[in-house]
Amino acid sequence: MIDFRSLTEADFPILCKWLNNPHVRAHYQKTPITIEEVRRKYSERLNPDHPTHCHIACYNGEPFGKLQCYLVRDYPDFASAIGEHDGVAVDLFIGDEQFIGRGLGKAMLRSYVLNVVPSLFSQECRCFICHAKENKIAIRASLSAGFLPYRDVIEGGVESLLLSFDRAI
Known part of the structure; x- marks a missing residue:
């Protein structure tokens, strides 16, 4: 049902569109972003040696x-x-509005931490995700995916909830 593939340069136009959608701008990409800015930011992340x-x-x-x-x-x-x-941090968003409210955020997050993250970071057993406390939908999706509340933090000046997911190595 849900598959993952590495981001490619061909994805930049749709990524730019998603990042400018109001629901993504509310919590992930606070300011408008141009296709040139997407290329600058994400081109370096196409290199397999990039940390992200x-x-x-x-x-x-x-x-x-x-x-x-x-x-x-x-x-x-x-x-x-x-x-x-220690651990691996995960960030995500649903870019296409037609997929919101269908349980896919929970499903993609759970599948990602169980299948993709271990293939990249096999020695790490703890994953973290951080959401602004006001982002109740994202927090609920992460809890449904098996993450547990870990601690309150301030990320980027915003009161946030850090959640963790432990998997067996």
């Missing part, structure tokens, strides 16, 4: 969301903000 690994989620072959994962320690400011050094 970006993926597109597809439902029955149709792209609908973007996810990324990275080692917490590779981003010291984020590590300091959440008070953790």
Whole structure:
């Protein structure tokens, strides 16, 4: 049902469209972004040696969301903000509005942390996701995916909830 593939340059136009959708702008991409800015930001992430690994989620072959994962320690400011050094952080959004409210956020997150993250970071057993406390829908989806509340944090000046997911190695 849900498959993942690595982000490619061919995805930049749809990624730009998604990032400018109001529901994504509310919590993920606060300011408008141009296709040139998308290219600048995400081109470097296409390199397999980049610390952030970006993926597109597809439902029955149709792209609908973007996810990324990275080692917490590779981003010291984020590590300091959440008070953790080990583990893998995951970020995601559903870009295409027609896929919202169908349980796909929960499904894609759970599948991603069980299938994609271990293939990239096999020695890490804990995943983290952080949501602004006001983003109740994302928090509910992460809880439904098996994440547990871990601690309150301030991320980017915003009161947020850090959630964790532990998997067996």
